[in-house]
Amino acid sequence: MNNVLSDDVIAAISTPVGTGGIGIVRLSGAESLQVADRVFVSPSGKSVTSFPSHTIHYGHVLGGDGAVIDEVMLTVMRAPKTYTREDIVEINCHGGNVVVGMVLQAVIDAGARLADPGEFTQRAFVNGRIDLSQAEAVMDVIDAKTEAGVSYSLNQLSGGLSKKYQGIDDELLHLLTYIDAALDYPEYDVEEVTENELDQNIHHMIDEIDDLLQSAKVGKVVRDGIDTVILGEPNVGKSSLMNKLLHEEKALVTNIPGTTRDTIEDYLNIGGVPFHIIDTAGIRETDDVIEKMGVERAKQMVNQAELVLYIEDVSRETSNGDQKWMSLLEGKKVLHIYNKSDLIDEDDQASLKDHLSDNQIVLSVKSEEGLQTLKQKMVEMAVGSDSVVRKDDPIVSNVRHISLLKQVRQNLESALESMAMGMSVDIVAIDLKDALDNLRKITGQSLGDDIIDQIFANFCLGK
Incomplete structure (x- = not known):
């Protein structure tokens, strides 16, 4: 997905494969309205580029030869209040495989390119609308197998889990700021973090991470x-x-x-x-x-x-x-x-x-006698007491998050061990910086482009 930072217009079918009442072809990019204008004809004769944001318009999509492909409704959503924070156009056509494919081909011929899997969501991430944790929740919502799974995933998508991560991030950053200031500017009267304060803060962060890892037991069940x-x-x-x-x-x-x-x-x-x-x-x-x-x-x-x-x-x-x-x-x-x-x-x-x-x-x-007891026992044996987790509580269900949280916990444990051995505070800071780096890999703040590409490659086309 090396094209994700470019201004080109991407297009894809956003509805599932198969026959349905409606099929949607989605476009995103700085020139989306211009591309749509080359294939869409409104009875009013108005140009797509003149349509106000968040409005829907009746008309027809034409092929390169000028022939009508389909009768459609076209939606215009202008940046920045869109999914990708770019201009977005959605063409709602009839839901047959052939006609949707013809509409997609028409916009590609007009200057768009076929989107990579997950590229719309990757653009939302790159443009700062969501972090990586929220981006991954998009596919969790789509793949959810129960209403509870949808609720947990929507909580993550709306930033519930990100707020938990941000709280730990803020605490780590606060400690590192004071430690670095005291080490780098000893001539100034900078208030130093005491060993007791450092110990309390690290233990508090470990407790927060343990709560998140504990929620992963429910998360795995809900997800898989x-x-x-x-x-x-x-x-x-x-x-x-x-x-x-x-x-x-x-x-x-x-x-x-x-x-x-x-x-x-x-x-x-x-x-x-x-x-x-x-x-x-x-x-x-x-x-x-x-x-x-x-x-x-x-x-x-x-x-x-x-x-x-x-x-x-x-x-x-x-x-x-x-x-x-x-x-x-x-x-x-x-x-x-x-x-x-x-x-x-x-x-x-x-x-x-x-x-x-x-x-x-x-x-x-x-006779169904005992059937309800069986169902209750099945839930108890599947998730135990963790089944009492409320749907609005953030839970961790992503294997990548779980692995990184365990690394963060290990970094914090190493910091405590360094303190117990009487090592200087600058050595402790190394472990804290490693913890911060691993934590930010979860939200995508410190993650290589190759890993990010791999994550979004698992998404479906059109999302």
Whole structure:
């Protein structure tokens, strides 16, 4: 994206690929209005360059041969009150793949160039409208899997997380200013930071970083979801449970053992936590080649799973298979489900419930008794007590942020170690400067252009 600092006009389709009611072609750059004026004709005969900012106009887009491509609505947004802080034009046309592509080609022929992935947002960053942390939140909003994910990402986009980073930045800068002033201008009566003040401030910053890193546990769940495998022997109710959780007949259910031969996957939102639910083939010893492949795939899914819902049929005796397959679950978070409780009498149900551990529940998928408890347990096992984080609290969900925050914390710990060893304050300042540099890499204040290009390259076209 070496062109990002130039004044050329970029263009891209900003709506998803496919057929829809409306398709949007977006332009940004100093000459956007002039480029649009070469392809847009208004019934009033007015030029696009004469339109006031933040207005929308009816007209037609013409091709290079003067033929009408489509009937459109054109929106003009003049700098600096735009997404990129540059002049922006958006052409709203009909949403077919062909017509949107023709409109895009028309503006390219008129002088625009095709935008790189994420280039609109990169221009917003370069032009100072947002910092890098907020820019990354744009894709988090787009990729969010739940309403909670959208809320957390919008909080980051609006600067909630940036304010947290800025608070630590201000504190570091304050300490370094006093230290540098005292070292560089000893002839002046500059108030020195005492060792006690330095110690308190560094510990306070470490506490702030620990809070952010703690929030990352929720952030990872909200951002990526929890890979959750439903496991058990044939005909214990795995597919029935998946269908009940999803409120649709996603998996085929019969009384014939081995009906599910391959994994079936979908996303489920429980209390703002996205679960990637994977229904697997019933695990058992079999000579059926296809079913055997399904069993092996189920084992592979267990290895990747972050949570396993292991189901047993409580109405029948525990098999040797159940005992054998439990060895697959060592080291995994497992919620043990005793299903088909509707097939045993009340006394047996009561006795079973009296002997349950925290990660065991009694369930009847058929009657839905225990289903709400199952959902609550799934959320607890996914995020634990961290699920109480409010949606307006800033959370860290980006792996790059987490890595850099850990480096900042290590820099601060090194500063404390230097103090404990009695080293001079200028040595301590080196660690504090490293901490400040790593912190500013999060917001993009001290990050190389190659890394910034790599970050924005992961964005979608038109954003």
